Amino acid sequence: MKTILTAALFCVGLGSAATAATINFSDFDEGDILGLDADLGGGVIADIAAIGGVAEAVVFDTDRGTVSTGNDPDLTSPFTNAEDSNDRRAFGNALIVQENATGGPDDVVGGSLIFSFDSLWSFASVFLLDAEVGTSATLFNGTDEVASFTLDRTNESETGGNPNNNEFTLLGFADAVGDTLRIDFAGSGALGEFEVSAVPLPAGFPLLIAGLGAFAWMRRRQQAA
Template sequence: MKKLFATALFCTVFASAASAVTINFEDFDEGDVLGIGTDLGGGILADVTAIGGIAQAVVFDTASGTVSAGNDPDLTSPFTNAEDSSDRRGFGNALIVQENATGGPDDVVGGSLIFNFDALWSFASLFLLDAEVGTSATLFNGSDEVASFTLDRSNESETGSNPNNNEFTLLGFAGAVGDTLRIDFAGSGALGEFELSAVPLPAAFSLLLAGLGGLVLVRRRQTA
């Protein structure tokens, strides 16, 4: 019974704490188009769709000197936190709604990115790059909206065409659980990365309870 308890405890801890994954598109190449059944890494699968432009979700390389950065200097790394000027960081690949069929990655003015995941996930944070007032990020569980953010003057990160002053917006989802993520850009912009974790499995909790019950029974017999 003690072994059962230990196994249950391990499964519960593993499911709730050991499966945090950062989706940063680094496993893809500049210009890749993400679509149905995309493996985002860490065992996470999603149908990725785009609205606007030519309706493609395209990988954008934010490094200076790339085709992507040449098309849109607003999305060149590094970026400064729109709410904390001391927080400055680089991003590698990002995801955009593609504007044109030719010329390499270039984000459309307005558009949406939609991720339909194959399971429920617990969302921690999300980075938007060069995102204007009115841009929103919404998480759904089925048809129910569980978390939503809309950028205003306090956290918008649109900075014009100066590549030395680009910004990002950090949104905290605080563990909200959902299976569909939608980002609606009010103007140009990109998705930098997001972090999520596995939702603890009910089976693990059931196993934990069974182990606890067995351990109590063993102790009662020992003291009888």
């Protein structure tokens, strides 16, 4: 009985809490390669795959004025919102598709990042850095596409060779729920961060679990009588 009650209370907790997390790769070091079972913080676990270049998803430090930013000055913080010149921010670490096997982090011209999460998440926003027209961000729930954006001239953030005016693109996903996020870069670019929250269980689900547990307990008592 104690076990059943504990399980029921645990389910109630899951149903009532909605954990939010900002995934900004801050727990990693520059040059880290992210792959299977990557712990992104905030309870978010994902298999990360990269297409293009050497097929590696690599951490790039936009604040570091040495190897990274020397290789790719258009990924140097701070960045300006492509749609709001008053919105200016630094991103610290970002994630890129690595171009070369040597020479330090450097983003490939074109490529994809694919996150396969171990559970469903509700997506609030995705931040892309130095992303060109035609770059897309798509969220899937299983095989179903639930939200998708393709950058055009109004929100592209390609720097155009001017590192003094680096830009980011903010994509609002309006809490769409999915388990796979795919970023397809039309040219160079990086994933700055994304914001998610846990998907709570339906309100009635914990009560159902508790009821089933109590029913099973009563049956065991009747059988033992």
